[in-house]
Amino acid sequence: MKRVFFIILCLIGGWISIQAQAKYRVNSYEGEVQYKQRGQNSSWQAVKLDMVLESLDSLRVGKESEIHVVDIVRNKRYTFDRKANDAIYQLVNDAKNDLALRILRSLNISLASGKPDTLKHTMGLLGAGSRGHGSKIDYYDMAEQLAWIGAQACSGEKSPKIEGITLKRHKLSGGELDFEFENRTDKDYHINVLHVNKRTHAISLCYVITQEIAANSCPITPSGFCSCAMDVYFPDTQDDVYVLFATVEPYDTEILDNELEYHYTNTTKKTHSDIQYMW
Secondary structure (H helix, E strand, O other): OHHHHHHHHHHHHHHHHHHHHOEEEEEEEEOOEEEEOOOOOOOOEEOOOOOEEEOOOEEEEOOOOEEEEEEOOOOEEEEEOOOEEEEHHHHHHHHHHHHHHHHHOOEEEEOOOOOEEEHHHHHHHHHHHHEOOHHHOOHHHHHHHHHHHHHHHHOOOOOOOOOOEEEEEEEOOOOOEEEEEEEOOOOOEEEEEEEEEOOOOEEEEOOOOOOOOOOOEOOOEOOOEEEEOOOOOEOOOOOEEEEEEEEOOOOOHHHHHHHHOOOEOOOOOOOOOOOEEEO
16 A cells, blocks of 8 residues: 555655646737746746746746747647636646547548548447556557657658558648548557657657546547548647557556656667557
């Protein structure tokens, strides 16, 4: 019992440490947005473009105002567009939950008929096939495999192919990317996209379903369907590399994404992987 309690304390301590270290750059903002650095003697001040804020700093977003910040290490963009007065890490957590809802409400479209079904409905039909069981998965090993795969994608090597699965990139007018992937195989695959920041060597998942929205969930693209219209967009700079990967077995996307914070493409070692991938 003492050992379990110690592990829990270590996990909490690690989470607090990560929160304290996370930094965000102000990418853009509109309306009335103020910030306050952590500490009792700090005062509210107007935000400025390109300024760097820490996750324990606070933001005050006025009515009909919004701000876009970028996680400096992972190069992930978050939008705060509702009236708020909270610590940045809490606003980021809320934004992650919003993205998780969009993913769950996204469309799986039948390749044969063009008929759309919501992903939530499809997950219900497949039952446990869309649920990851953390105790059966070595998330450290899976994250290390993905780090090695991300390193291959950054090396300039030719992309492998996954027979029957395609990845389509759609460039938006704002310069961001939207992804669509098709599954023409005879299997139901859990398909996700790995985001690599070439500058910092950090990796993360593009599609994460948080515990607050649906515990242990994993997006699935059934046989004969494509996944699109998720209303989740991604940066497209010289530092951004994206890798589609597919697994038959489900996994908890939030647990995996959290584990990926400790793995980097420049420190990974060559490893055997049964994960299918392409870029």
